[in-house]
Amino acid sequence: MNKQLLIYPLSSFVLFLALTGCDSPGDGSGKTYPNIVYILADDMGYGDINGLNADSKISTPNMDRILAEGMQFSDAHSPSAVCTPTRYGILTGRYCFRTRLESGVLLGHQPSLIEPGRLTIASMLSEKGYNTACIGKWHLGLDFKKKDPDKPLVEGDIWDLSSTENVDYTAEIDGGPVDCGFDYSFIIPSSLDIQPYFYIRNKKIVNTDIIKIEGAPDENYQGKFWRPGDASRDFDFEQTLPILTTEAVKFIETHSDSNDKRPFFLYFPLPAPHTPWMPLSAFSGKSDAGRYGDFVTQVDHTVGEVLRILDERGLADNTLVFLTSDNGAYWFPANIEEFNHRSNYIFSGMKSDVWEGGHRIPFIARWPGKIKGGSESDQLVCLTDLMATCAEIVNFQLPYNSAEDSYSHLDALLGVDKDEGRDQLICQSVSGMYSIRKDNWKLIMGRGSGGWTYEGKPDEPEGQLYDLSTDIGEKNNLYTEYPEKVKELTTMLKMYQDERRSR
Numbered sequence: 293m294n295k296q297l298l299i300y301p302l303s304s305f306v307l308f309l310a311l312t313g314c315d316s317p318g319d320g321s322g323k324t325y326p327n328i329v330y331i332l333a334d335d336m337g338y339g340d341i342n343g344l345n346a347d348s349k350i351s352t353p354n355m356d357r358i359l360a361e362g363m364q365f366s367d368a369h370s371p372s373a374v375c376t377p378t379r380y381g382i383l384t385g386r387y388c389f390r391t392r393l394e395s396g397v398l399l400g401h402q403p404s405l406i407e408p409g410r411l412t413i414a415s416m417l418s419e420k421g422y423n424t425a426c427i428g429k430w431h432l433g434l435d436f437k438k439k440d441p442d443k444p445l446v447e448g449d450i451w452d453l454s455s456t457e458n459v460d461y462t463a464e465i466d467g468g469p470v471d472c473g474f475d476y477s478f479i480i481p482s483s484l485d486i487q488p489y490f491y492i493r494n495k496k497i498v499n500t501d502i503i504k505i506e507g508a509p510d511e512n513y514q515g516k517f518w519r520p521g522d523a524s525r526d527f528d529f530e531q532t533l534p535i536l537t538t539e540a541v542k543f544i545e546t547h548s549d550s551n552d553k554r555p556f557f558l559y560f561p562l563p564a565p566h567t568p569w570m571p572l573s574a575f576s577g578k579s580d581a582g583r584y585g586d587f588v589t590q591v592d593h594t595v596g597e598v599l600r601i602l603d604e605r606g607l608a609d610n611t612l613v614f615l616t617s618d619n620g621a622y623w624f625p626a627n628i629e630e631f632n633h634r635s636n637y638i639f640s641g642m643k644s645d646v647w648e649g650g651h652r653i654p655f656i657a658r659w660p661g662k663i664k665g666g667s668e669s670d671q672l673v674c675l676t677d678l679m680a681t682c683a684e685i686v687n688f689q690l691p692y693n694s695a696e697d698s699y700s701h702l703d704a705l706l707g708v709d710k711d712e713g714r715d716q717l718i719c720q721s722v723s724g725m726y727s728i729r730k731d732n733w734k735l736i737m738g739r740g741s742g743g744w745t746y747e748g749k750p751d752e753p754e755g756q757l758y759d760l761s762t763d764i765g766e767k768n769n770l771y772t773e774y775p776e777k778v779k780e781l782t783t784m785l786k787m788y789q790d791e792r793r794s795r
Contacts, residue, residue, distance in 0.1 A: 326611060329558045336565055357596075372722075376396075377720065383472065399450050399486055400488050403434070403467060404466070427479070427559075429482065434467050437465070438460060446459065459522075483567075487519055507520035533562065571589070620635075641743065645722075645743035646741060648764065650742075671704040681701055715730065757773075
């Protein structure tokens with residue numbers, strides 16, 4: 293069971309007072325709750341952060357600072373090895389396979405994935421009095437309006453559109469963050485290699501002077517890639533991360549300047565270090581891991597800008613900062629060999645894979661006075677757990693039909709004894725291949741990585757079973773040796789699928 297406070301014993305009331313201070317916990321204003329900043333890097337590996345990997349070829353002083361002043365989770369996972377499903381899980385507390393999207397990602401003109409009326413982290417915190425903002429990469433679908441309602445929105449293959457002439461870029465766009473509980477948003481629709489390319493403030497495109505741009509086919513160097521398509525005339529790929537960083541800092545400044553007594557929640561999903569790898573010249577050559585590594589140093593600078601404004605405005609002590617990544621890094625074996633840098637650390641595979649390198653991600657948190665600096669937890673956590681964790685922080689009772697795959701890890705954050713924490717986990721590859729984990733046993737429902745690393749061979753066992761306590765690199769497949777364990781985990785996976793929940 294998820295550790296929600298359905299009945300509030302004295303010990304839970306004491307914990308609540310410790311979290312919120314001595315003001316009346318029932319006044320509904322949320323004044324004593326912490327600010328929450330959730331920084332989501334895009335395609336950044338566990339091994340990129342210097343404080344997590346002493347052999348990293350990338351300097352990350354600001355992320356290292358969060359580590360020194362907070363806690364790292366050594367067994368943290370995204371629910372998917374690619375973008376869209378993970379983002380859905382973060383905002384709803386649900387596995388994405390419970391939606392229409394059972395594999396892959398959404399493209400820029402596809403409709404919103406979050407169902408109307410679905411409780412999200414933003415709508416939940418809004419109910420508790422938070423000022424909420426989403427600034428960054430959305431990648432959860434948007435409901436663009438048609439010029440002619442009798443014609444399709446777009447024409448052609450979804451990865452290679454032949455026409456977008458029926459898209460009304462001057463109309464309000466539904467299905468985005470402000471329709472999912474956020475008070476304010478400033479976003480790009482999806483990844484920086486998927487059209488369309490422009491900024492959307494709340495429901496309106498900032499610059500509706502739309503042109504067609506050519507793609508960058510990765511010819512000059514690895515990582516310089518984006519698809520052709522629609523873009524605002526002034527859109528500059530290289531300036532996207534700086535612009536979003538400025539917007540995030542401005543949100544915190546504006547909230548502080550307004551003397552708004554509400555706490556704030558800032559969901560800050562970065563578009564980097566996802567392709568295109570285009571670090572500013574100031575960061576060029578700052579790492580020993582090529583343009584990708586240089587881009588990670590720029591991501592670290594963005595993290596530093598958020599920490600700086602929190603310090604300057606006196607907000608750091610009452611702000612819970614999370615830093616994580618949506619999946620493993622886009623880092624091939626050839627990259628490891630060229631730079632002697634293991635972006636996905638000691639784990640097998642990479643972004644897209646159901647192997648550990650596809651979904652075991654950095655996850656660190658800082659909350660001065662609550663989280664012990666320099667601490668570490670081996671609690672199994674998933675990015676779907678944000679909902680339940682924040683619900684416990686703000687004393688919100690989650691309805692039965694929401695956050696069905698979310699477990700609170702507040703106890704672990706606070707360094708108290710674990711009680712009914714998560715002991716199982718479901719992950720998926722880009723192709724939709726499942727893995728299920730129970731304690732240290734991990735079952736993969738197919739051959740190969742399920743992604744771009746390895747397809748598998750017909751003469752291999754039909755599935756994979758690993759004991760992660762002795763084989764973190766997933767090298768010794770025990771599928772044929774432990775048929776009862778395979779049966780147990782297969783039954784468990786089907787149960788969680790059929791019951792439409794895992795808690």
